[in-house]
Amino acid sequence: MTSAQHTTPRTAVPRMAVPAYAWALALLALFALYLVAQDNGAVLASAGDLAHEFFHDARHSLGMPCH
């Protein structure tokens, strides 16, 4: 009685089914962000230099470490 009254009715919110591809997609997205944000030629080699300079301002302005 006591707890049921002043907590949100959690029983009313059903659990969602989270498919495995949801997490795979999240990891893939983070890896893409890593390429944009962090890769200083480590994975993309010389194309990385271009990407690095192209996204240079985004990296700084999002607070990510940069040279």
Added chain:
Amino acid sequence: MAAALDSPRQETAPRFAPLLGRFALAGAVAGVASGTWALLVTERAIAPALALEEARGGGHEHGEELVGRGTQLVGGFLGTVVAAVVFSVVVAAVYAGVRHRLPGRTDVGRVAVLTAVGFGVFALLPALKMPANPPAVGDPDTVGTRTAIYIAVLGAGVVTALLVSALVGTLRARGLHPSAVATAAVLLTVALVAATVLLVPDNPDSIASDVPAAVVWDFRLASLGQLAVMWTTLGLAAGYLVDRLARRS
């Protein structure tokens, strides 16, 4: 709205694929909003730093016209959009996993809570520990150390969020009053944030004496504002779209 909530019919959970679509759309909107902020506000704070770099007669050793400034502005905008969409995809997966545990009576409230946590972990905590620096300030030799610090802070932020939510769940299950639960959650958050700021090593870079404090701080505030625009827009837009989705299902 209240009538719908009080109705005895159990709502059905939305499916993941349409939920992901709503989050990604909201992420694109958030990216355009924060990218616009980047062009209008952050770039104005970057300009004096680049002028300083120019005056030193250097620039980055690898920055010599590989990409022009105009192209870098486009990249700044697009990179911000990419980051916002990436965050929205990650938030969608996490939201699907924890939706039934988040506080809030509607999806608007629940999404707001989760994106506020996201802002805290991915924007506010890193800004507290290692505030963003404009170009011309960083030491290229320490970028590895600074990246490690950044990732350590993000990790500590995720752990903080998990521990606080575990504490809230435990205390609520014991029937504690919500005000007591909230107080405990705030105290644990403060303790863990303080531990993170104190225990993670500091940014090794010192700011050169020729860089005015205003150049650094204008940029830091512009950067934090950009992240605030991103997460706020993501929270509001995704909350609106997901709420409509849940009501339809």
